Amino acid sequence: MGLALATAMGGGAAAAPDHERGRALFNDNALMPCSACHALADAEAEGAVGPDLDEFAPTIDQVRAAVTSGIGIMPAFSEDLGEDEIEAISAYVAGVTGAAEPEGSKAEMPSDPDTTDAS
Template identity: 50%
Template sequence: MSLRPFALCLTGVVLATSALADELFDQGKAVFTREAQPSCSLCHTLADAGATGAIGPNLDQLRPNEERVRLAVTGGVGIMPPFADSLSEAQIRAVAHYVATATGAGD
């Protein structure tokens, strides 16, 4: 019995998962740079987004994981306002994924 069809099937799953992850990354970048009001890039530094804000933490240095970003965006932190009423759960999930991935959190 050949394992080749099984290997091809698994490769397809990996590629599909990667494509979905890339889509979520792109959606999150759009939230970070344009959709959130005020824009995350206004306050935060994040190299991948070309953001050089100096009000909030430098996310490249902080390297927050997805859960930390999700909680901060949902409920606010310090002077950062909560975005739970202005962003959908899907947008919050996407921006959390984007920030964590772009900063290499968990690497």
Template identity: 45%
Template sequence: MARQTLCVLALLLAAPAVADDDLLAQGRQVFLEQAQPSCSLCHTLREAGASGAVGPDLDQLRPDAARVESAVRNGLGVMPPFAESLSDEQIRAVAAYVSSVAGQ
């Protein structure tokens, strides 16, 4: 019985990591391919192999997800807003991705 409980507990604890991995993979795809223009054209983000020089270096800035989501949704400075071209799900995914990998 104790072994079954441990197995169930392990599965429950592992489930969010799988969802997080899927979310981060989706966010990476938005960063590199789905956003038009691509985030990688303007921003440096080592994990994505991006070395843009127009926008801030995200590895140095290390923004949290809320900051990324706001910038993507509403635009910031010369960065255009993406609220009309990306879904809420895509915006949340790219925000989670950037905030998770920036500075690594």
């Protein structure tokens, strides 16, 4: 978790164990895996309900906020995932999409999936 926390604070790329843990949580969370709704090439996920994360490239802060509190039709997962799990997913998604920096997001998180470009 220390490296994920350092990454969240802008300190470099995640190491392989954190990457693998984040990828596993993204794909295999027993409750509702992220991959059920989101596309992400690194995770071989092809979900089409939520934003394509490769195109959206959310920051760590954006992923953390969405997973913790929910957004639009996406439910909050703070009751089901621990802080370290949310941090691992956040660092993983931001790391593989190239948006690992917590500040200066590339785009605003869409709040309504109907406003998301599906092309």
